[in-house]
Amino acid sequence: MSRTMRAVVLSGPGRCAVQEVPAPTAVPGEVVVDVERVGVCGTDVELFTGELSYLETGHSSYPLRPGHEWCGRVTAVGGGVDPAWLGRRVTGDTMLGDRVCRRCRRGQQHVCEDRQEVGIRGDRPGALAEQLAVPVQSLHELPDSVDPVLGALVEPGGNAWRAAQAAAVASGDRALVIGPGTIGLLTAMFLRARGAEVHLLGVTAPSLDFARGLGFADAWTRDTLPDLPVDAVVDASTDPGSPALALDLVEPAGRVVCIGIAGTPSTIDTRTLLLKDVTAVGVLSASPGLAPTIEAYRTGAVDPRPLVAATVGLAEVGAVLAGGRPRGSGAGPKVHVDPRLGA
Numbered sequence: 355m356s357r358t359m360r361a362v363v364l365s366g367p368g369r370c371a372v373q374e375v376p377a378p379t380a381v382p383g384e385v386v387v388d389v390e391r392v393g394v395c396g397t398d399v400e401l402f403t404g405e406l407s408y409l410e411t412g413h414s415s416y417p418l419r420p421g422h423e424w425c426g427r428v429t430a431v432g433g434g435v436d437p438a439w440l441g442r443r444v445t446g447d448t449m450l451g452d453r454v455c456r457r458c459r460r461g462q463q464h465v466c467e468d469r470q471e472v473g474i475r476g477d478r479p480g481a482l483a484e485q486l487a488v489p490v491q492s493l494h495e496l497p498d499s500v501d502p503v504l505g506a507l508v509e510p511g512g513n514a515w516r517a518a519q520a521a522a523v524a525s526g527d528r529a530l531v532i533g534p535g536t537i538g539l540l541t542a543m544f545l546r547a548r549g550a551e552v553h554l555l556g557v558t559a560p561s562l563d564f565a566r567g568l569g570f571a572d573a574w575t576r577d578t579l580p581d582l583p584v585d586a587v588v589d590a591s592t593d594p595g596s597p598a599l600a601l602d603l604v605e606p607a608g609r610v611v612c613i614g615i616a617g618t619p620s621t622i623d624t625r626t627l628l629l630k631d632v633t634a635v636g637v638l639s640a641s642p643g644l645a646p647t648i649e650a651y652r653t654g655a656v657d658p659r660p661l662v663a664a665t666v667g668l669a670e671v672g673a674v675l676a677g678g679r680p681r682g683s684g685a686g687p688k689v690h691v692d693p694r695l696g697a
Contacts, residue, residue, distance in 0.1 A: 361483030367404030378487035380432035393423030421482030425505025512640025514540030525549030533591030667695030
């Protein structure tokens with residue numbers, strides 16, 4: 355007898371519904387996970403609005419099932435998978451390379467040309483559902499101290515860990531993060547854990563007040579930003595002018611890290627890059643940062659749980675994707691989904 359489950363389905367720009375779909379089965383090399391928590395991401399919003407570039411290139415197409423920031427428990431394993439995975443709490447890599455190309459063989463599956471991305475690219479269904487099927491090699495086990503809220507923050511945390519790592523700051527160095535959203539605040543937390551003096555640059559008073567409430571007293575607007583030497587700048591915004599601003603603000607021989615992405619092209623003057631001897635780094639995915647992020651959460655070196663403003667059920671995802679804030683939300687930038695709510 356076939357089984358079904360509830361899942362969020364995007365059938366076109368602005369069209370979101372919870373539907374009954376076939377439940378996944380554990381094919382060889384894969385596991386089925388009962389989803390405990392999922393984060394709603396800016397990429398999910400772009401899939402909902404139709405603005406994601408993958409929809410233009412053909413890497414993504416409707417209908418699709420989003421959700422890539424997730425955690426849950428393994429409830430079935432396919433052929434060739436160690437049965438010891440059964441019952442384990444896990445999260446997983448979003449980027450699934452083909453495992454045969456040169457990039458994958460070099461450990462760079464997150465930039466594989468033929469990769470799938472869970473809930474985003476290549477018709478790989480996402481985690482905004484009661485269950486999810488993923489390859490076993492993509493799994494990362496979660497320790498007991500990493501609860502479901504933290505578990506669903508591993509994927510964005512992995513991106514932020516990589517951004518902080520790329521900034522290459524040492525204790526006492528000064529770092530500036532442009533954009534106090536989820537990724538920007540997570541990056542600030544990892545930079546602080548490295549001993550850096552962290553400043554944040556934003557636009558709205560509520561977002562800056564929230565950052566200050568997390569212990570980042572040095573939260574500024576363009577008008578109030580002090581004239582201080584900055585050793586590294588992380589652009590975590592969606593403003594197309596931010597990369598050029600980052601390059602202007604960073605010290606000579608400093609580093610600029612780009613992890614935010616704008617909807618239109620950003621331009622910088624490479625003469626400035628050269629004459630200031632600046633290192634510029636782009637960060638695409640969390641893949642190389644998942645394990646160290648789990649460890650940082652396990653030890654308490656970084657605790658991003660205050661970023662989660664609300665947890666809702668699948669039925670409320672459409673409203674969240676459309677920009678709504680759930681009733682009773684806190685001030686944080688992130689909304690989580692528990693597929694078991696309202697079941």
